[in-house]
Amino acid sequence: MTERRTGHVILGINVLVLGYLPAAWQSPLLTKDSFVDPEYWEGIGRTAERGTLDAIFLADGPALGDPAYDANPIKLEPTVNWGYVAGATSHVGLVSTASTTFNDPFELAERLLSADVLSGGRVGWNIVTSRGAVSARNFGLADVPLRDDRYERAHEFVDVVTALWDSAATGQDIHHHGEFFDVDGRLRVPPSAQGRPVLLQAGGSPKGRALAGRAAEGVFAAELTKGQAIEHYRLVKGLARENGRSPDDVKILPGLLLSLGSTEEEAKRRSDELHDAGPASYSIGWLSQSIGYDASKLALDEPFPEDVLAAPADPQTFQGSIGFRESIVTQIRRTNPTVREYLKQTRYTGSGHAGFVGTPEQLADHIEDWFHAGAIDGFNLQPDVLADGLDVIADELVPILRRRGLYRHEYETSTLREHFKGAS
Amino acid sequence: MTYLGLGLSGPHLIELAGNPALLARWDALPLAFTVLGIDRIDGTGPLPLTLDSSAVGASLAARTRRARFLIVASPQRDHPYNLARRVASLGHLSRGRSGVLFGAADAYAPPGERPRTAATAIDAARVVRALEQSWPYDSIIGDRETGILVQSDRIVHIDHDGVYSVAGPLNVPEPPTGSSVIGWYSTGPDGVVADSAPIDLILDADSLWRPDPGQSLAEVLAAVEKRPLRAVLGLSAPARPVGARPAFAVPAPNSSL
Numbered sequence: 107m108t109e110r111r112t113g114h115v116i117l118g119i120n121v122l123v124l125g126y127l128p129a130a131w132q133s134p135l136l137t138k139d140s141f142v143d144p145e146y147w148e149g150i151g152r153t154a155e156r157g158t159l160d161a162i163f164l165a166d167g168p169a170l171g172d173p174a175y176d177a178n179p180i181k182l183e184p185t186v187n188w189g190y191v192a193g194a195t196s197h198v199g200l201v202s203t204a205s206t207t208f209n210d211p212f213e214l215a216e217r218l219l220s221a222d223v224l225s226g227g228r229v230g231w232n233i234v235t236s237r238g239a240v241s242a243r244n245f246g247l248a249d250v251p252l253r254d255d256r257y258e259r260a261h262e263f264v265d266v267v268t269a270l271w272d273s274a275a276t277g278q279d280i281h282h283h284g285e286f287f288d289v290d291g292r293l294r295v296p297p298s299a300q301g302r303p304v305l306l307q308a309g310g311s312p313k314g315r316a317l318a319g320r321a322a323e324g325v326f327a328a329e330l331t332k333g334q335a336i337e338h339y340r341l342v343k344g345l346a347r348e349n350g351r352s353p354d355d356v357k358i359l360p361g362l363l364l365s366l367g368s369t370e371e372e373a374k375r376r377s378d379e380l381h382d383a384g385p386a387s388y389s390i391g392w393l394s395q396s397i398g399y400d401a402s403k404l405a406l407d408e409p410f411p412e413d414v415l416a417a418p419a420d421p422q423t424f425q426g427s428i429g430f431r432e433s434i435v436t437q438i439r440r441t442n443p444t445v446r447e448y449l450k451q452t453r454y455t456g457s458g459h460a461g462f463v464g465t466p467e468q469l470a471d472h473i474e475d476w477f478h479a480g481a482i483d484g485f486n487l488q489p490d491v492l493a494d495g496l497d498v499i500a501d502e503l504v505p506i507l508r509r510r511g512l513y514r515h516e517y518e519t520s521t522l523r524e525h526f527k528g529a530s
Numbered sequence: 531m532t533y534l535g536l537g538l539s540g541p542h543l544i545e546l547a548g549n550p551a552l553l554a555r556w557d558a559l560p561l562a563f564t565v566l567g568i569d570r571i572d573g574t575g576p577l578p579l580t581l582d583s584s585a586v587g588a589s590l591a592a593r594t595r596r597a598r599f600l601i602v603a604s605p606q607r608d609h610p611y612n613l614a615r616r617v618a619s620l621g622h623l624s625r626g627r628s629g630v631l632f633g634a635a636d637a638y639a640p641p642g643e644r645p646r647t648a649a650t651a652i653d654a655a656r657v658v659r660a661l662e663q664s665w666p667y668d669s670i671i672g673d674r675e676t677g678i679l680v681q682s683d684r685i686v687h688i689d690h691d692g693v694y695s696v697a698g699p700l701n702v703p704e705p706p707t708g709s710s711v712i713g714w715y716s717t718g719p720d721g722v723v724a725d726s727a728p729i730d731l732i733l734d735a736d737s738l739w740r741p742d743p744g745q746s747l748a749e750v751l752a753a754v755e756k757r758p759l760r761a762v763l764g765l766s767a768p769a770r771p772v773g774a775r776p777a778f779a780v781p782a783p784n785s786s787l
Contacts, residue, residue: 131672131679137671138679142703148592168611170665170701174682181701182622186588190623193592210607212639217745220582224547244611291640292578296544358663383677404569411692 107187114513115477116357116484116529118201119499120326121150125491126363128176129383137492141177144190150492151191154198157500158517160525161199161230163326163486164188168208169241169402170399175385178320185221192225201230201324201394207256208236208245211266214288217272218303219295227299227521231267232318235260237426253424257313264305271302274322298465300521310338319345322356323526326486330433330460335481354530355481361459365490366466366498373463374454380490381453389449396430402406406446410438425457430459446489448451457486466502481527535600535733536754537568537740538747540580540638545747547581547589555751557594557743560762563569563629564599565591565733568740570713571602571633577743580638584616598627600713601641604636605654606646610694613654614661616700621662625705630658630735633715644693652729653693655712659728660688662709664699 123376124130130141140146154162164184171179182454183232184202192200204219214231222226222229238250250256262284273292282289284402307314307322315338318325325342329335356389365380367373387402394401399414415435424431434502443451454463476482489495507513519528536548536559543566546552556564565662567583569575583601590599601620603613613630620628631653635646644650669684680703688698715738726732741750760767 125564130679132674132677139667139670139706141701142705144591144623144625147623168615168701170685171701172682173685175677175679177679179701180703182619183612183702186616186619186623189588190584190592193589208609209612210642213608216638217582217585219587221588223581240697245609279598289640294540294576294638295582298578315533355720385677414726422774481598512567 111478112241112482113530115473115482115507115508116359116526117499117504117513118163118199118359118484118486119154119159119183119385119496120149120163120165120486120488121491121492122165122178122495123180123487125179125495126178126488127380127384127490128388129380130177130493131177133491133493135139140493141180142182147182147187147191148194148498150499151195151198153405153496153500155195155517157496157504158483158507159500159504160516160529161201161522162191163201163230163232163234164203165233166203166205167236167238167241168205168244169238170280171240185217188229189224190220192221192228196226197520198297199228199525200225201232201522203232203305203308205234205236205241206260206263207250209263211263211287212270213289215267215270215380216293216356217520218267219274219293219298221299223296225298227301227523228329228407229303230306230324230522232308233260233264233322234308235254235314245323253311255315257311257317260317261320262286263430264317267393268302268305268321275301289339300523304522307365309427310432311427314340314429315345318342318356320349323523324343324357324359327358327360328427328429328433328459329481330437332476334420334433334436334480334482335360336479339481354527357526358530359484359486360482361409361488362485363459363461363488363490364495364499365454365461365463366469366470366495366503368465370464370468373465377453377463389452393434393449397433398424398426398427400432401445403449404445407444409442410448415439434487466498466506469503470506470510470512474510477512531738533564534562534741535738536563536750537565537572537738537772538750539565539569539740539743540575540577541579542741542747542750543567543583543586543745544579547586550593550619553590553593553746557581557597557644559751559754560757561754562598564597564633565602565715565738566599568631568715569743570636570638570736571604571631571717572735573637573717574738574740574743575637584620586721587620587628588623588664591620591628596627596703598629599624600631602631602633602715603654604633604639604646605644605651605694606636606639607642610657611661611696612701614658614700615702617658618662618700618705621705621707621710622702629711629713629730631713631715631731632657632729634717642748646725650693652714652726654726655714656689656691656692657694657696659709659712660690661696661700664688664761665703667704667706670703692717
């Protein structure tokens with residue numbers, strides 16, 4: 107019997123604009139333009155700090171999906187958005203997603219380190235490589251480069267960024283001449299309270315995990331089952347060790363889609379009502395994108411055909427996330443549902459990211475279970491509607507976790523890196 | 531000299547962001563606007579320290595209520611789609627108090643892929659304006675009856691094909707206060723600004739007060755605070771009439787009893 111884990115869980119919020127469900131904007135707590143309203147964003151930061159949460163995350167992509175029925179495609183630029191929230195808060199970590207395919211390493215290094223200085227050392231960078239021709243066409247490209255090339259560029263991009271952050275401290279120019287970048291120069295930005303921003307990696311492809319093992323201090327993972335989560339947890343910690351790092355230096359934080367209620371029935375009703383208020387095509391569209399197959403062509407009352415579940419023809423050109431696809435296919439193979447059953451089921455269990463529908467007490471049980479099973483270091487919680495869902499996390503879930511000794515009562519540290527380290 | 535705005539350089543930005551008392555004074559300055567990091571594009575940089583202009587703008591938007599500002603940008607390394615997102619996002623979060631000032635070259639960044647010319651920068655400015663206008667704010671209706679959040683058929687591609695190729699639309703709507711102010715900082719004859727379609731405002735060394743970067747921010751603020759109306763308007767003291775009749779005799783030294 108191994109010893110019970112000490113330390114506490116890390117709690118982040120993945121702020122999917124107004125909430126992960128498309129109908130979130132219909133909440134009576136919101137105005138028609140809350141997604142660009144400074145008051146809304148200040149509220150998110152303040153509520154997160156009331157719950158002494160470790161970090162708030164922003165996903166990102168440089169293109170617009172149709173916002174007719176859903177605020178999720180509408181994205182204020184993350185470093186500006188969190189830079190604003192940093193000015194209204196004092197402790198919560200602020201993680202911005204930024205693409206290594208569509209940014210320049212000098213410009214991004216300077217911007218992130220500046221944001222880190224201005225926030226008192228609370229900035230994290232979630233490294234993504236981006237996908238999709240729609241984004242590419244905003245940058246004068248016909249399509250994104252192949253997956254392997256994107257990750258080659260990502261590795262070199264991260265090297266240049268971290269070297270530039272070092273240059274800010276040493277005052278010495280860097281001279282980088284690689285396959286993708288030539289950079290001679292240095293940053294003239296002062297070092298931040300935590301030295302430099304925290305690196306996080308999102309995505310579950312082998313290339314993504316390799317990047318995480320080498321450089322990331324946090325991984326934003328997608329895990330549907332505890333078994334798979336434990337396996338991936340050990341895999342990434344092992345990769346960190348192979349890179350001469352301590353396994354504690356990389357924190358694993360899967361996403362968890364949430365609908366909470368004061369009883370399980372109430373939570374399910376909330377989830378159903380939100381699903382029913384959103385566009386019917388949403389679930390099918392999401393599934394199609396995730397598995398790389400047009401799900402509207404599937405017979406709703408038949409099980410998934412084998413050729414749909416088989417690996418995508420070419421992982422290099424597959425537009426979806428390999429990590430999401432893998433977790434979805436594993437889930438389908440386990441129970442062999444019909445397409446309709448799967449779409450209904452996943453209202454409660456999540457798809458891609460795991461879902462959770464229940465009470466704050468049950469959620470605390472779930473977090474405790476996965477934490478002690480060695481499946482996670484924490485969760486990146488994704489409420490259905492943030493306008494009230496975040497309050498339930500701060501005012502109900504967090505106090506339960508505190509009583510169980512799984513979470514701190516006050517902020518004990520002030521930078522994001524210290525928050526992560528303080529959890530061990 | 532008459533000027534509407536103040537151009538702060540890198541070291542001033544660090545003082546401003548790090549000192550709440552100075553920040554409160556800056557917020558109350560009787561000025562049209564402040565440029566955040568003019569030394570990046572006016573030929574005087576790089577100085578020993580600075581901060582990214584949009585990062586400073588985001589912080590100031592949250593920590594002040596009145597002061598207006600222009601972030602500086604040169605598309606030397608960044609792509610205009612990314613820049614347009616930051617400009618539009620600042621427009622929302624500052625409640626319309628922000629804009630962007632373009633220059634041909636960024637003194638703090640190594641050269642990028644494209645030539646550091648006015649033509650490149652102006653093309654980027656055109657992209658920023660077109661992207662901000664690609665999504666009209668009043669298309670956001672939030673109609674709970676029909677379940678329609680945005681009349682998205684009113685959002686358009688920009689299909690820009692110049693120095694940059696950008697399809698659009700932007701993934702941020704235009705600020706409710708309208709498109710962000712776009713300025714151009716001219717460091718010499720460049721000709722391009724004659725075709726100034728997206729440029730709302732042209733600034734140069736004569737129209738922007740750029741205090742010596744060696745001057746402390748407190749001194750700079752005091753100088754602006756104390757400026758009398760006549761100086762702000764650039765008016766010289768009016769001439770006095772000569773030969774008028776004295777109202778009193780010349781006072782003799784006062785002798786006490």
